[in-house]
Amino acid sequence: MGDIILDVRDVSKTYMQGKIPVTALHDVTFSVEKGEFVAIMGPSGSGKSTLMGIVGCLEKPTAGAVIIDGVEVTSVSDRQLPRIRREKLGFVFQHYNLLNSLTALGNVDLAMRFSHVSRRERLERAETLLKKLGLGDRLNHRPTELSGGEQQRVSIARAMANWPAIILADEPTGEVDSKTRDAIVETFKLLRSRGQTIIVVTHDPDVAKNCDRVLRIVDGTIMDE
Amino acid sequence: MFDIIIRSVTQRKVRSGLTISGIALGIFALVVMGGMSENFNQTFENSMSLTSDKIRVFAESGMFGGGLTDDKVPDVKRVPGVKDAYGILLTTFDEDQMGMSGKQIFALPPEKSRIALKPVKLKAGRFLEPGDTYQVLVGTSIAGEYDLQIGSKLEIHDKNFTTVGILEYTGSFFDSTAAIPLETAQDIYDLEHSLSTIFAIPEEGIDADILAKRIELSVDGTSTLSPSELREQASQSLLIFSVITISSALLAAIIGGLSVMNTMLMSVTERTREFGILRAMGAETKDILLITLGEAALLGIIGGLAGIGTGSAAVYLLNLWLSGKGIILFAITPRLLVVALLFATVIGMLSGLYPAYRATKMSPMEALRYG
Incomplete structure (x- = not known):
């Protein structure tokens, strides 16, 4: 067994909808090894995105613990969370969430702005990443000038920028055609082959079949692996 | 971070332009009214220095x-x-x-x-x-x-x-x-x-x-006013004049400030998702504050400079026109310009405080789901 990079222990999340408590996650427990490519699948409303939010330190669980790269992130203060997000995590979103006013290079550069990386190094790193993802001739294009697949690759480069412990991708192929989907999956596989841990939330079985492992979540509970 | 702030201002040209105009109008009023007040102050100071050696004797x-x-x-x-x-x-x-x-x-x-x-x-x-x-x-x-x-x-x-x-x-x-x-x-x-x-x-x-x-x-049957007493009496009248002129100008500038607040609130709401992305990328509260307050301050500074420029030009032209009639009504002093610019910046930043607070209080998860 390899090193555990993510350990989710008995995580529950309950929201209040008015005065009625709604359980989004119930005693979720799983772990991910370093370098694994894991898919989380489940129907809409099953709690996948909530789980991603908790693992991504974007919200806190009601109960349980999340340990990322040896740090119990559920017990650190709110002030320390931005640093953990910067250093340990990279996000890939379904809608790419690129800033339209910035070029591809600028979007990747932005991710390093908050990490006190020098401007020169930021640009060098952004350029290298984009070139590795096949966007060497698209560096100075704005998102509106890029195809969906290219935009998603920019967002993957952005997620990679701070060399995170884990890349969290929420429906990264939800908006693209099958050819582009395959290209994105290939990109993830390439990253995995270099030791990058990737967790993908997806509806798409064709994405899931490329993963090392699939976690199925139904009604806030992990049903099987 | 400064480039992000500038980008945000230049990206929404019409809105930024209107907000800057609001501030500029307020500062224009401040410069013109303040210029009038400064002129009275200067005239008073010069008059005092020219007659300060004399005691005035009046009938009781x-x-x-x-x-x-x-x-x-x-x-x-x-x-x-x-x-x-x-x-x-x-x-x-x-x-x-x-x-x-x-x-x-x-x-x-x-x-x-x-x-x-x-x-x-x-x-x-x-x-x-x-x-x-x-x-x-x-x-x-x-x-x-x-x-x-x-x-x-x-x-x-x-x-x-x-x-x-x-x-x-x-x-x-x-x-x-x-x-x-x-x-x-x-x-x-x-x-x-x-x-x-x-x-x-x-x-x-x-x-x-x-x-x-x-x-x-x-x-x-006489009463007197020594130079120091005269100065004191005249200062009080001048103070009242200054308060009236400056407060009306301040009112105009505060209205300009409210337009900055309105713009910033719209900007923050529109950029909810952007702030969510920045938070996900590890931006800290201070980074979000810096971006929003910086934008508000920049709007204030540009508006202030525009107001000072147009105000000074108007005062120059009015003085030129009035000098033909033998009147000088306005005086633009360095302290007036410094106060006007500081005021524009502070009002911009103060107006940006609440929108900035709102931006920092957003949950990153909710911000990402927004829109």
């Missing part, structure tokens, strides 16, 4: 109550410590405008004109001299307005006076003064032996405040 009933007559002048002069004294009659120049133009007739014994107007220098001609009757010595504003040269005629109270001297510009009330012989004034205004004020000049080394009290006690 006050300056406009009448009752002060020629015969009090020798009494004042006799008070130990008084080097010289002379009576003057002050009245308005533009009777039809009820003195609203600020121009005044300053009637004094001709032989005292040199002392009374000291240290003001002559631009042309001469001071009044003994024997002068229908001769007039004018300040630059009056000379400019009536296009007076030496020898030009000037009508005062339906009588023609000959211009014998023009004073240099002083930035004080002397610029709007027409000095004529006292006896002529008493004659044409039908105010035989009447005086408005007696000016007493203290001997060297004599404390003006003590001497003022001594005159009051020695000469029956």
